[in-house]
Amino acid sequence: MDRAHAASLDAADPLARFRDAFVLPEGVIYLDGNSLGPLPRAAAERSERAVREEWGRGLITSWNAAGWIEAPQRLGGKLARLIGAKPSEVVVADSTSVNLFKLAAGALSLQPGRRTLIVESGNFPTDVYVLEGVCALAGATLKVLPPDEVVAAVDQDTAAVILTHVNYKTARRWDMAGVTAAVQAKGALMLWDLCHTAGAVACDLNGVGADLAVGCSYKYLNGGPGAPAFLFVAERHQAQIRSPLSGWMGHAAPFAFEERYRPSGDIRGMLCGTPPILGLSALEAGLDLQLEADPALVEAKGQSLCRLFIDLVESRCAAHGLVLTGPREMAQRGLHVSFAHPDGYAIVQALIARGVMGDFRDPDIARFGFSPLYLSHADVWDAVEILREVLETRAYEAQEYRTRSAVT
Numbered sequence: 001m002d003r004a005h006a007a008s009l010d011a012a013d014p015l016a017r018f019r020d021a022f023v024l025p026e027g028v029i030y031l032d033g034n035s036l037g038p039l040p041r042a043a044a045e046r047s048e049r050a051v052r053e054e055w056g057r058g059l060i061t062s063w064n065a066a067g068w069i070e071a072p073q074r075l076g077g078k079l080a081r082l083i084g085a086k087p088s089e090v091v092v093a094d095s096t097s098v099n100l101f102k103l104a105a106g107a108l109s110l111q112p113g114r115r116t117l118i119v120e121s122g123n124f125p126t127d128v129y130v131l132e133g134v135c136a137l138a139g140a141t142l143k144v145l146p147p148d149e150v151v152a153a154v155d156q157d158t159a160a161v162i163l164t165h166v167n168y169k170t171a172r173r174w175d176m177a178g179v180t181a182a183v184q185a186k187g188a189l190m191l192w193d194l195c196h197t198a199g200a201v202a203c204d205l206n207g208v209g210a211d212l213a214v215g216c217s218y219k220y221l222n223g224g225p226g227a228p229a230f231l232f233v234a235e236r237h238q239a240q241i242r243s244p245l246s247g248w249m250g251h252a253a254p255f256a257f258e259e260r261y262r263p264s265g266d267i268r269g270m271l272c273g274t275p276p277i278l279g280l281s282a283l284e285a286g287l288d289l290q291l292e293a294d295p296a297l298v299e300a301k302g303q304s305l306c307r308l309f310i311d312l313v314e315s316r317c318a319a320h321g322l323v324l325t326g327p328r329e330m331a332q333r334g335l336h337v338s339f340a341h342p343d344g345y346a347i348v349q350a351l352i353a354r355g356v357m358g359d360f361r362d363p364d365i366a367r368f369g370f371s372p373l374y375l376s377h378a379d380v381w382d383a384v385e386i387l388r389e390v391l392e393t394r395a396y397e398a399q400e401y402r403t404r405s406a407v408t
């Protein structure tokens with residue numbers, strides 16, 4: 001295999017035109033869109049308009065005139081199309097962690113006789129931490145179980161199972177339809193974390209009959225650093241579910257300023273406080289861009305990039321101790337690829353110094369994301385050649401690559 005082969009794959013790429021829609025610095029191959037997506041050009045313009053015109057000139061009238069007050073539902077409606085939900089089932093608000101808190105507590109509110117939540121070990125830590133907090137407050141029990149024990153452990157006391165569709169380290173992908181059905185057959189609710197799914201791999205929440213879901217928008221949806229997250233509540237649960245964060249935006253009539261809380265009874269009941277308009281504005285540009293791309297093509301190209309990366313690393317960087325973690329089968333994985341190596345941190349730093357941006361996850365994982373809208377197969381080839389040079393010259397052994405930063 002050579003670079004010409006990679007370039008020939010790009011020549012047939014139906015998503016190639018999207019690359020120009022992003023600001024990608026010269027000399028950078030960006031393999032970290034699974035952590036923070038790059039800046040869509042339209043997001044810069046949209047943010048500028050939100051700041052200068054809507055805020056600067058419109059001032060408070062923009063809550064009505066610029067559609068600020070409906071932004072959580074409007075963006076939720078757009079995002080719904082990417083995850084197989086109805087527009088009335090999704091809102092964009094808060095962070096993934098906060099949304100998980102609301103929905104996990106909400107799941108307990110929907111299942112009065114059941115007092116246990118089950119989560120997989122090896123999940124992204126915030127999920128487990130948040131569920132610990134929910135259970136402590138609610139007097140419920142949290143079971144943290146190895147992934148292959150989760151479904152069998154669901155019993156009559158299980159209110160909900162919380163799983164991350166695509167694992168943040170290994171990229172292993174759950175069988176969403178099969179697991180949802182198995183969990184629901186035992187009377188429990190299924191709550192999916194879609195952080196590494198939305199904008200990357202196909203997802204049909206209503207097709208599989210999922211109950212609840214959360215996810216972030218700063219990865220494959222390119223919403224920007226700290227962009228607001230999303231949550232999904234299936235229509236059938238919306239009248240009964242109760243948010244523990246009963247803020248005024250979830251009230252049936254926020255501007256009636258009633259003395260006591262009265263939940264809205266639809267998806268707005270999962271909102272809490274004033275929406276972060278500047279973050280929502282930038283995200284809307286990213287969402288509009290994503291909606292122009294066929295999700296099936298997005299997933300197929302992402303898989304092609306991942307397959308090429310795995311093949312090239314294993315053939316061209318063999319004998320340097322990189323071990324693939326997670327499944328090799330594309331249907332069982334998401335769009336990032338992790339290799340374990342004892343010097344994983346230093347290798348990633350040496351790559352970043354050479355313009356190849358990936359990230360590191362403790363204890364030894366060098367992680368690379370293959371976001372389909374702006375990466376090419378030639379990028380993958382070039383990145384692997386730089387990795388090969390770093391490994392062969394042992395450039396990563398330099399002291400400067402060994403000091404851990406706060407964010408890895």
Ligand SMILES: Cc1ncc(COP(=O)(O)O)c(C=O)c1O
Nearest residue numbers: 095096097124164168193195216
């Ligand atoms: C699976 C998963 N859940 C949650 C989060 C983060 O949640 P938050 O947006 O609240 O920081 C991440 C971040 O990478 C994640 O990978």
